[in-house]
Amino acid sequence: MADFLTALNNIIWSPALVFLCLGAGLYFTVVTRGLQVRCIPDMLSQISKGKKSEHGVSSFESLMISLAGRVGIGNIAGVATAIAFGGPGAVFWMWAMAFLGSATSFIECTLGQIYKEQDRDTGEYRGGPAFYIEKSLKHTKAAPFMLVYAIVFAIAMILATSYFLPGIQSNGVAAAVENAWGVSVGWTGVVLAVMLAIIIIGGIKRIANFASLVVPFMAVAYIIIALIILFMNFSQIPEVFGLIFKSAFNLEAGFSGMLGLAIMWGVKRGIYSNEAGQGTGPQAAAAAEVSHPAKQGFVQAFAVYVDTLFVCSATAFIIISTDMYKVFENESEDGPVRYAGAIPDGVAVGPGYVQEGMNSTFSGFGPSFVAVAIAFFAFTTILAYYYLAETNLAYFNRWIKSQTARRALIWLLRVLIIVSVLYGAVTTPGAAWALGDIGVGTTAWLNVVAILFLQVPALKALKDYTAQKKQGLDPQFDPEKIGIKNADFWVERAKARKAAEANKAQLTDVDES
Structure with a gap:
């Protein structure tokens, strides 16, 4: 099984996927005219101003759900893995993937909003790649093919987020807790499973509330600790940045010949961490109550920055500035050690690198703090995974007439993700990461190819938003006005808004007369 997983992983994560993700990010950066830089004021404004409604969460809550999925074990163990197998230069390529991926995230998440709909059982907004793949070309001859493509994506996402990916998170928590306090991995798995069950039964609103409380607090606390460590090693800051940039372009003697590995591991772990292009962000984006998809x-474009440029960078600085890492050849801990660093022998690649880095600065503090950070990051990520899986199950539930059958499938999904958490906690890290990489890679392939073909509605929405902003208006979305078809939710909303405006105008005329 291990050999099979490795072989499948190598096929999915071939250089073709790396170049596809980088190329898509570069292309979307060009066609959106660098929106990840020029539109930062719009990003910050919407985060603070967005309001929730009866059916949708606020922009901030949607961001927290998204960050709950993005900020997880990948920000700690994933960064350590990238450095161990790709060298310090992998960090630069994670940054590059974040910058380019921000534009990709905008496209996919705007599409998620354009083609969202309301769940017929809960009234909540649902959307994502399966929805926009099916709907965007529904009026064309390609409709049957796109329907099949959407179904394949939904199945892949359900499998990835309900079984493949949760195991990585619970495995990382179990390892960190055992390293810090000696608690059995089995007991950690049970505690995680019970807490997960309590929250997911409450649906999207409870998940959003929990994420809004936990994610900002832990992310800020983690970044602050990293900055303290960095400034306590102030003299090494130029050296850390120099090592990252030199290694990224094969200019550092100690890591010569690792350019390909630096790019591969940087992009791979960058995508796993910030999820740009993976197809997970659009589901959280669709849940938000906004007046315009853009x-x-x-x-969601800003979420990529928070995840990689802030949290992942904090991890990288902790590891590199304290010299608590090793770099292995052959992409395996069994391979020869190219760089030994100052980390004690016997510390496995993963959270242990960060724990030892913190411990070298604050003796006795590192293992416990990292264990707590991983526990919260990973747990909120598992919650986000459940929401993603439920959203894609809801895609199929639209065709199931029996409400009892729909509810039974939801409960089956809940059982599956709880089993995944329990199994992931006690399995080996290698197997957990292999399954996770397969899940991430598969959905990334399907989604990036899709949005390259379906980008036009998102670009039209961006142009429409910009035009309305220039007129001093609060942008309101009317898909028919700008030639976007099959955005039924927004068509009905635009009609209702126009009717309300007409009624208000009539009342005003009556009052004046």
């Missing part, structure tokens, strides 16, 4: 596209 607004939530901006918010």
Whole structure:
């Protein structure tokens, strides 16, 4: 099984996927005229101004759901893995993937908003790649093919987020807790499973509330600790940045010949961490209550920055500035050690690198703090995974007439993700990461190819938003006005808004007369 997973992983994560993700990010950066830089004011404005409604969460809550999925074990163990197998230069390529991926995230998340709909059982907004793949070309001869493509994506996402990916998170928590306090991995798995069950039964609103409380607090605390460590090693800051940039372009003697590995591991772990192009962000984006799809596209574009440029960078600085890492050849801990660093022998690649880095600065503090950070980051990520899986199950539930059958499938999904958490906690890290990489890679392939073909509605929405902003208006979305078809939710909303405006105008005329 291990050999099979490795072989499948190598096929999915071939250089073709790396170049596809980088190329798509570069292309979307060009066609959106660098929106990840020029639209930062719009990103920050929408995060603070967005309001929730009966059916949708606020832009901030949607961002927290998204960050709950993005900020997880990948920000700690994933960064350590990238450095161990790709060298310090992998960090630069994670940054590059974040910058380019921000534009990709805007496109996919704007599409998620354009083609969202309301869940017929809960009234909540649902959307994502399966929805926009099916709907965007529904009026064309390609409709049957796109329907099949959407179904394949939805199945892949359900499998990835309900079984493949949760195991990585619970495995990282179990390893960190055992390293810090000696608690059995089995007991950690049970505690995680019970807490997960309590929250997911409450649906999207409870998940959003929990994420809004936990994610900002832990992310800020983690970044602050990293900055303290960095400034306590102030003299090494130029050296850390120099090592990252030199290694990224094969200019550092100690890591010569690792350019390909630096790019591969940087992009791979960058995509796993910030999820740009993976197809997970659009589901959270679709849940938000906004007046124009581009607004939530901006918010989710900013989420990529928070994840990689802030949290992942904090991890990298902790590891590199304290010299608590090793670099292995052959992309395996069994391979020869190219760089030994100052980390004690026997510390496995993963959270242990960060724990030892913190411990070298604050003796006795590192293992416990990292264990707590990983526990919260990973747990909120598992919650986000459940929401993604439920959203894609809801895609199929639209065709199931029996409400009892729909509810039974939801409960089956809940059982599956709880089993995944329990199994992931006690399995080996290698197997957990292999399954996770397969899940991430598969959905990334399907989604990036899709948005390259379906980008036009998102670009039209961006142009429409910009035009309305220049007129001093608060952008309101009317898909028919700008030639976007099959955005039924927004068509009905635009009609209702026009009717309300007409009624208000009539009342005003009556009052004046």
